[in-house]
Amino acid sequence: MPKQVDHKARRRQIAEAVTALISEGGLEAATLREIAARAGVSMGAVQRCFSTKEEMMVFVHEHLGELATAQIEGRIAASGAGDDPVAILTETVRGITPLTAEDLPWTRAWLVFAAQAATDPRLAAVQREANRGLFRLLSVLVRAGVDAGGLRAGLDPETTARDLLALTDGLGVQVLVGVHTVATARESVERALAALRP
Template sequence: MPRVVDHESRRRRIAAAVFGLIAEGGLEAATLREAADRAGVSMGAVQRCFATKEQLMLFVHDYLNAQVTARVQTRIDAAPDPGDTVTMLAETLAGILPLDEDSRAESRVWLAFAAQAAVDPALGELQRRSYRELAALFALLVRAAAESGRFRAGLDPDVVAADLVTMTDGLSVQLLVGLHTPDSARVVLDARLDALRA
């Protein structure tokens, strides 16, 4: 009887392997052979799951976003007031930053993808979509916090959201290269949120 293969599970296992390779050595470390070895599958299995390396990388990009989203949601759920918009914003911002080993790996992969997105149109579109979605979420939370009186009146939620996206990008890079520590990054993040408060 032929063995039944769960293709989606295999795709996720391969994506996790590629994610680890990129986190450890950048995009150049993520060869199909290394991905197959790390995932414990044959090269043929990788090629059956992903017709091209581009398809694989786009899937890994989505895998990364799902990982970050799940981790941020866990942070929000564990907060003392998870339904509060300022709490949601603060935990999302902190969850994006590379403040622990898991988030450092995610940020290294994100940075590798960001560099590649500058020369790869398909990956560039995914990166732009991710930034737009993040900015829309931040704008929604800023607007709600301002309407509830938690943030200053008169803030432009879209401008604040763009600023917060830019700040998290900059802090992430500076954390990865050692210019900031997790503690100093939290000070910067807290100061930015305090500046928005009513």
């Protein structure tokens, strides 16, 4: 048997390089040569991990989604939410909102991918599925929260979930554009969450 390399790890490593490049200089800055240089590997290594660039972009998109999921789960665990649906909902919403300056890089990358997905059918499928998954999660949490009495009665789960997603996405855009700051975004999302409680 010949030399063995950890493909999974390498793909992640490359995905992080792509994310960093995109958040700094947009899609056009993410060329194969720049990606290889940033990831610290050769161009040939990148080509062996992804047979085409489109396949790479799909993977990066999915990887970004997984990072978001990890961030959310980390928040839930760290907050000791247990199985309180309201606490889980709170941390989930916080996890997808730019709350500090450290969140700006992935927020920029997320915006670029969202724009790309709006005009590219293949990425649209990935983005759509990720967003629908988030939508379903929030719906379930809102319904459970209402049933448990932690949220206002009469709250429609799906409407509430949709509006929460719209708010966090909008905050992301507005923070990047400079109308909102991370501080006002934080206040805004806390106010929206507080308004759901009885």
